[in-house]
Amino acid sequence: MIDERAKNRNTYILAGSQVFGGANGPIVISLGGLVGQHLSSNPALATLPVSLYNVGLALGTLPAAYFMRRLGRRNAYILGAFLGISGGLIAALGIIAKLFLIFCLGTMAAGFYGSYVQSYRFAAGDEMSGSQRDKAISRVMVGGLLAAIIGPQLVIWTRDSLPGFAFAGSFISQAGLALLAIPLLLVYRSTTPAAKTGRGDGGRKLSEILTTPRYVLSVAAGVVSYGLMTFVMTAAPIAMVGHGHSMDNAALGIQWHVLAMYAPSFLTGRLMARFGKEKITAVGLLLIGGSAMVALSGLDIGHFWGSLILLGIGWNFGFIGATAMVSDCHTPEERGKVQGANDFVVFGTVAMASFFSGSLLFSSGWETVNWFVIPAVALVLVPLVWQSARLPRTA
Numbered sequence: 001m002i003d004e005r006a007k008n009r010n011t012y013i014l015a016g017s018q019v020f021g022g023a024n025g026p027i028v029i030s031l032g033g034l035v036g037q038h039l040s041s042n043p044a045l046a047t048l049p050v051s052l053y054n055v056g057l058a059l060g061t062l063p064a065a066y067f068m069r070r071l072g073r074r075n076a077y078i079l080g081a082f083l084g085i086s087g088g089l090i091a092a093l094g095i096i097a098k099l100f101l102i103f104c105l106g107t108m109a110a111g112f113y114g115s116y117v118q119s120y121r122f123a124a125g126d127e128m129s130g131s132q133r134d135k136a137i138s139r140v141m142v143g144g145l146l147a148a149i150i151g152p153q154l155v156i157w158t159r160d161s162l163p164g165f166a167f168a169g170s171f172i173s174q175a176g177l178a179l180l181a182i183p184l185l186l187v188y189r190s191t192t193p194a195a196k197t198g199r200g201d202g203g204r205k206l207s208e209i210l211t212t213p214r215y216v217l218s219v220a221a222g223v224v225s226y227g228l229m230t231f232v233m234t235a236a237p238i239a240m241v242g243h244g245h246s247m248d249n250a251a252l253g254i255q256w257h258v259l260a261m262y263a264p265s266f267l268t269g270r271l272m273a274r275f276g277k278e279k280i281t282a283v284g285l286l287l288i289g290g291s292a293m294v295a296l297s298g299l300d301i302g303h304f305w306g307s308l309i310l311l312g313i314g315w316n317f318g319f320i321g322a323t324a325m326v327s328d329c330h331t332p333e334e335r336g337k338v339q340g341a342n343d344f345v346v347f348g349t350v351a352m353a354s355f356f357s358g359s360l361l362f363s364s365g366w367e368t369v370n371w372f373v374i375p376a377v378a379l380v381l382v383p384l385v386w387q388s389a390r391l392p393r394t395a
Contacts, residue, residue: 006189007127011136013188014120017077018143019150020181021117022262024084026151027174028053028091028107029230030254031167033238033358034247038166039100047358049091049107050234054351056111057118058344064115065340073123074188080116081178081185083109088175095168106171113178115343121320122339125327127190137323138269141316144262150177152255156248203334206341217383218325219342221281223349224380225318228288228373231353232295232311233257236304238358239366243299253305260312268320277324278388284318285381287311292373295366307370 032049040046060083067076091106120143124136154173161169209215236257237250272280291310297303326342360369 007136010127010188010190011124011139013184014124014140015143016184017181017188018117018120018140019146020177020184021081021084021113021120022144022147023151023154023177024087024110024114024117024174025053026148026254026258027155027170028110029233030152030155030237030251031170032107033234034241034250035095035103035167036100037238039094039098039103044359044362045100046238046362047234047354049104051351051355051358052104052108053111053114054230054347054354056108057114058111058347058349058351060112060115061118061343061347062340064119065337068119073119073190074185077116077120077185077188078182080113081181083116084113084178084181085175087111087113088171088173088178091174092168092171095171096162096165110174115347118343118347119339121323122327122335123190125324126335133324133327135269135273137320137327138265138267141262141265141268141320144265145259148255148258148262151258152251155251206337209329209334209338210341212329214387215326215329215338217380217387218322218329219345220380221285221325221384222319222322222342222346224376225281225284225288225315225322226346227349227353228376229261229311229315229319230350231357232291232369232373233308234354234357235361235366235369236308238361239369240301240304243366245301245304249301253301253308256305257308257312260309261315262312264313264316265320268316271317272321272324276388277321277328278384280317281321281325282381282384282388284314284316284321285377285384287314288318289374289377289381290314292370295370299366 029050032053033047036046036049037043040048064076064080067079071079087106087109089106090109091103094100094103094106121137121140124140125133128136154177155167155170158169158173159167162172233254237254240250240253241247268280287310291307291314294303294310295307326338329338357369360372
């Protein structure tokens with residue numbers, strides 16, 4: 001009983017940490033391209049700060065896995081929070097000094113912090129088994145609900161807090177959120193034995209796991225769900241402002257999007273337990289495709305916001321489902337390297353998607369960005385539906 005209480009306590013600690021860490025991404029994504037437009041002399045490089053945030057996410061996953069093995073998850077997560085503090089302060093310095101390179105370094109450091117935050121979901125799932133594991137992952141993702149409110153609202157409240165340096169205050173507040181996560185992380189105590197936290201190097205070779213069809217499909221579903229979400233969300237604020245909508249409306253659009261990303265987490269774990277991970281992941285991909293169709297139907301604020309809301313819900317089902325599928329593909333001894341490899345591939349692709357999004361937006365327009373979504377969804381949806389029909393449901 002005590003052990004179960006400790007596991008549940010850890011889930012809520014990680015969910016609380018997700019509140020502060022989860023706001024990191026929305027701040028960078030909603031502002032990175034707009035600040036980039038002002039600091040960069042080349043419009044095509046406007047979304048580079050967002051791309052470098054995702055590069056930091058990708059490059060940070062393997063060092064994060066290493067530090068979690070060597071230092072333990074709690075100490076590694078605290079290290080990640082200090083990276084988040086540094087990232088916000090460096091980005092603010094870049095704005096104040098009007099140096100695009102410094103600003104980009106700050107967003108990249110924020111990405112390194114994000115690589116630790118992203119593993120909170122795995123940490124919660126690792127302490128549970130069966131359907132409880134899926135529910136624990138969903139509960140941690142629920143913490144993103146408050147993050148969805150905090151991040152964009154901080155953008156609005158603090159964007160002019162330093163006169164003459166628009167949005168510098170927003171990135172200082174981003175550093176403050178990372179600081180607030182540290183007291184929570186200090187009381188986190190893993191209840192799993194050392195071997196189950198990825199300290200060992202046992203199990204199959206990573207090269208063998210990487211060729212497993214179920215693992216490949218799980219990673220592909222995560223890549224498409226997260227990649228397309230970032231691909232569209234990176235371009236959306238710039239497109240909204242470019243089509244005559246206000247900066248506040250752009251920030252609120254991102255807020256509604258992030259709320260939609262995390263609000264379904266209350267139900268996602270239960271839906272996976274009832275219908276199966278593959279089916280819920282497939283529904284998520286369909287919703288992402290539907291979001292593109294809404295975006296293509298018009299340029300009013302309702303079209304932008306409606307598309308972003310569907311995109312967020314689709315990401316929730318698709319990415320959480322893919323995460324749960326990955327968790328079924330390894331033994332406790334293989335956990336660290338499998339999860340690290342998954343996040344490296346997912347966020348490496350996400351980094352490329354965010355950079356390509358900016359280039360495509362400026363060269364071909366918002367409509368082309370959304371037309372690109374549909375074939376990408378179909379590429380993974382077809383084999384996923386086929387596998388879902390063949391495999392028994394995993395509760």
